[in-house]
Amino acid sequence: MSNPNQTLEERIIAKAMNDEAYKQQLMSNPRLIIEQELGRSWPQEVEIEVVQQTKKKVYLVLPPNTDELPNQELSEQQLEAVAGGVGAEAQTTPFCAVVIFSIAVCRR
Numbered sequence: 208m209s210n211p212n213q214t215l216e217e218r219i220i221a222k223a224m225n226d227e228a229y230k231q232q233l234m235s236n237p238r239l240i241i242e243q244e245l246g247r248s249w250p251q252e253v254e255i256e257v258v259q260q261t262k263k264k265v266y267l268v269l270p271p272n273t274d275e276l277p278n279q280e281l282s283e284q285q286l287e288a289v290a291g292g293v294g295a296e297a298q299t300t301p302f303c304a305v306v307i308f309s310i311a312v313c314r315r
Contacts (some may be wrong), residue, residue, distance in 0.1 A: 219244060233257055 213221070219240065223230035233240045237255040242248055249255065258266055 215244060234259070 210218075219233065223233050229240070234257050237257045238249055241255060260266055
């Protein structure tokens with residue numbers, strides 16, 4: 208049973224570390240796994256790459272350049288909805304980016 212306090216990232220990593228077939232599918236077709244876990248499609252223009260660190264190779268993931276982020280200015284209608292509380296008429300287009308930064312250093 209999954210922990211309701213786990214993030215999507217934590218849930219996927221835990222499952223991959225306990226299920227070799229799931230891990231192999233995640234590494235070969237991450238879009239499929241992410242879409243299954245989210246229960247919806249992932250934007251086609253957003254590429255997903257899964258890599259696994261080793262004791263001899265560590266990955267450092269930098270966030271996107273600010274000029275590569277979408278313009279997130281709100282319309283007047285959206286600003287009014289936020290100022291007065293979000294109503295059913297407020298429409299937003301969320302942008303979701305996952306940036307993973309974890310380095311484990313082990314000394315013996």
